[in-house]
Amino acid sequence: MVTPDSARRYFAAHREAILADWFALLRIPSIGANPQHLRDCSACAAWLKKFLRPLGFTATVRLPVGGGQPVLLAERLGRADAPVVLLYGHYDVQPADPLDAWQSPPFEPVLRNERVYARGAADDKGQFFAFLQGVAALIDAGANLPTIRLVLEGEEESGSRGLLASLTSWRQELQADVMMVADTGVHPSGRPAIIAGLRGILHLTVTLRGPRTDLHSGTHGGLAPNPAMGMARLLASLHDDRGAIAVAGFLDRVAPPSAQESDLANAEPFDEAAYLHATGVAPVGGETGIPPYERLGFRPTIEVNGIHAGYGGPGSKTVLPALATAKLSARLCAGQSPRDCCDKLMAHLRAHCPPGLTIDFPEVNTGTPALRLPLLSPVVRLAEDVLRQLDPRGPVFLWEGASIPVVGALRDVSGASPLLVGFGREEDAIHAPNESFGLDQFQLGMAYTMLMLEALC
């Protein structure tokens, strides 16, 4: 029988081999959103296929319908009387810049103070690899496992376009009863968390063009419109002075949380001091007058992920830049249509384009809608019991601010009940320099996998 300690013992006995494999996976710079890394993504999928064979998986690398990064599909047949489990994860990682902010190179994993540092150490290679090592530990213990199916994609960080386009073609291989998603975190208090909601997402790149070339700010200042200044004004128009989104119609379908949702979301109070300590910043973003849990889980955002225009080097260069570029993303809430929100956002930006400048949208991704999951299903009850074995306080329900674009569509195609439990923590610094994942977190992921797969049988 599996106990919460089984994972720890297995990890201790196989530590060198597990780290060697994990590091090999992290060394592959599988930045799915960057076309220059196409070959790395293929290499990553091939590596996973090879890794899975000794565990009894039949794995295939599939090219998505209409193009995109390869998807690894795998199956390990098991007990016919147990529910089929589908694991979803992603092997693609975020870009690694700014590179000079990394203490060690992002694709040369190192262990410091029992934490693995590398791009993808947590998000999501570390998380799904803990699941796979949990399966390995169960096999080693002679457990009679359920049938396990895997879908590991390479475009989660850029909208899962390839997998989304292929879901209906691969419907057969994806059928399952329970869908475990290994891509989320624990509560800031450290209590395990079951994700009850995910925000949707859309993103786009907007450019403002002015003069044909950079102009002298003396001989043209006051005459030529300035794209850098124009971009500042354009982006400032997206919110009102309270921090609320000012795009006409954008908030139309956003509903406040129900009383039950409010109660569950407030099971652990939001710790402002801990937030400041963890991030270096007070939680004063978003709309004033709305509590933090609601701003994160129940309200949409429009964020600027980057702005670039004109001179940025040492000293001064007194130009009016020819071009300004901004990268925007919006997080969406239940009820909001990504396409409708994207249309409204683009219409707003076009309508507020400063005079004399030309607006364009070289990249537009209408993204995926938000997801609300049932709070009281049998599989959620089972997960609550398992998580209480790992932490006597039991799990909390979280309405996540992040997005995992494919979860809703995968649920619809697979017929499986989604279960989003992961062991990420704030200190993992995902999407940021010096991303890391603790060996303790890794072993919790293994233990949860082992207990959950046993409980399902």
Next chain:
Amino acid sequence: MVTPDSARRYFAAHREAILADWFALLRIPSIGANPQHLRDCSACAAWLKKFLRPLGFTATVRLPVGGGQPVLLAERLGRADAPVVLLYGHYDVQPADPLDAWQSPPFEPVLRNERVYARGAADDKGQFFAFLQGVAALIDAGANLPTIRLVLEGEEESGSRGLLASLTSWRQELQADVMMVADTGVHPSGRPAIIAGLRGILHLTVTLRGPRTDLHSGTHGGLAPNPAMGMARLLASLHDDRGAIAVAGFLDRVAPPSAQESDLANAEPFDEAAYLHATGVAPVGGETGIPPYERLGFRPTIEVNGIHAGYGGPGSKTVLPALATAKLSARLCAGQSPRDCCDKLMAHLRAHCPPGLTIDFPEVNTGTPALRLPLLSPVVRLAEDVLRQLDPRGPVFLWEGASIPVVGALRDVSGASPLLVGFGREEDAIHAPNESFGLDQFQLGMAYTMLMLEALC
């Protein structure tokens, strides 16, 4: 006797040698504002010293009081009964990025269609080199020249700090009656121009810091304040919806042009179609309801020269950036104190810093005030006559939008009457990629120098 044709004949006879020297000067990447180019600036000053010796100049390379790029001071003694002429120019050039927008490398000068392409081809190496070649042509013609003094500095593009700090120490070497400044342009109509005013300048770098590292825009969007968004809002606060500067007190001392100034400034109407053709943009910048010549010559600006924050590569990276940086410069008008304006600008930025973010000013240059020059002095009358020989339409008076920080201070120390006549044109693209200077412009500069030096005797 010198005629308008003398310069053309001399240039034709010595074309290869003149271009070889000019190209050698342009090959030195003397970017004065960038500390990495200290050695190039020294090399440039040394090159000039060597070049001037055969022309009879006694030249010395002087290090400014308190540091800075070297300044070349030179003297060529001449007739005791003629006014002493001081030429001011600068050998430093603007940074050359974006490098990939150049058709040929910025520091490998080439001749295409009778134009020299290189960083500094016009601003200011080409312009002051035309003056020096004019002197060479007069010497070749056996002219009895006045005493000529030269001051060629290496920090004009970044505020002339070294020269400004050294002026009183070098007072003796700078005494003169007429000060010719070879760093301006003709009217857009092509008519020669006498500069009647220059705007002042100040510049600063502003940073907004938020979270300790870039944060995930899903798990933190709506909680953490976003420095990129904050910078957009901060910069947007600098102007009102009419495009007028909204910094409290900034416009207090700005006066409209007098009736005489208005008349002279409107001698040639502003050609909006030509502006659009030349720059690719309609002249709709600055404050609405104020005519273009007034917005350029008689109103201050605050411009964004650059903004950089977060991700700017291909695809998306959904972060809240840790840092946003903007480079600002302001052009100032007669009556405005640069220090006072800088204080007001910084106070405004501090007061409008969005909550949760930290504002800093890593680079501040309070710059120099604007300059108004007398319209009816004897030396201006002389220049009008000379310029009418080069163009029968005669010169127009221009209130320039640009700044030449040191002109006012140099006038005060030297006791000389400034005369700002140059032969730059819009198509020169100074401060921008593919800067160039036409051989016709170069020969006009030579001819003006020759006629003016003769007329002064």
